[in-house]
Amino acid sequence: MSWKVQNRRKYWLPVALILSLAATIATAEEQPEEEAPPWYQFEILIFERISAGAGSTEFWPEDPGTPSRLNAIPLTEAQTQKIGLRKPIETAASSAPDPFRPLAKSEWQLGEQHQHLSRSRNYKPLLHVAWRQQVIEPDQSQQLLLELPRSSNPQSAIDEPLRLEGTIRVGVKRYLHLEADLLLRQWETEDGTRGDSLEFRPAFRAFRMQSQRRMRSGEVHYLDHPIIGVLFLASRYELPTEPEPVEDETPVDGEVESQPKQEPVSTSS
Template structure:
């Protein structure tokens, strides 16, 4: 009986270890397109009290988006070519507007979307790669996308120098990279194929998530039928006529 319980414990432990990997392998794939923009505060929002130091998102184990690839089979979290972007008109409108909106980020990528326990945090920033030791960028954050019955998006973005009640000072940010920042944290439920807007007094986000069907890999050609214990047949060749001897001239 003790041996049986020990066996069950091992099986359950192996399932717990392998289940997230299996979920990621079988997860559906989506194209994600995201626009982040800064909004100028007005009215009562201009005097709203924000925390002096809102803290920082947890960058630990965050995934970095990969540059576009010309290969037919994309790796997860690979950026899509700009020809595949669908929100260019919205981004251009934000650039032209005089309503105090400033675009910060516009990218699109393809990824598998797994259940919440297996979903990955993705790093967002001007350089797409977090550079330790460098001066902090004007904004950076994380996005995590998961799926259950609906799609779920979690955003955690830090906008530096946005706290109007606290003067922005480079020396302060070097000693405390989050001081004087405003942190935008949102969790939303979404549907595939619909454009969603996430609002905040100082930061806004437009996000479009579209389901994609990956092409099936071409099957390998079946091997030739060979009977067990025998080798593959050797192709027959037509027999060649024996060479005729070259006559030797007679000598006197």
């Protein structure tokens, strides 16, 4: 009797394991798929204060350090072209845009602000770029590299440091989070005044902005600094929907085009 019970238990155990595995698979299938991170369109406009005495009341360190480029990818159009990135051909199966690719000026939303700064005697736009990307946790988001290209004159560009460089990163938790680390260099003349287009540049001063900001989408945010100014805009971006396939139009009952009747051929002689 005991032998039969023991043998039955040997057969019950595999059955129990099979049933448990089946229940686990069914539960996994019922779980909804994880939603993809949302897409946003971002736009940044960096400008310089050029009014007389700007930043003169502040204490500036001789060496403020340089923003880290670790794991940062270039964002500006000149850098994108320099490293040879090209936009792949979009197919009907993929309507998502290329992330971190600069958008055309026609898609800028801060164009009016750019024109206003350009006409002002107190400010000078330095860099303006917009792009799209998916947004994830701030500590996992991609760091982006910003640079103002050097002078186009080969002689003046020799050993010339970048006028503007830095990194930005955008992530989301409950709110959007922006981290910016920018470095601006201003050249000094012999009389101590600052400029950016001098043939003889004996020295320069470096000014660094390190800022974090919690933001809402659809609002223009301003990062303040005695020398550097930043306007930043985040807008939710909806992916374009795929066009529905066009079915062949077939005539319904009553709409069949009538064929011309053929006259019967006479067989009489």
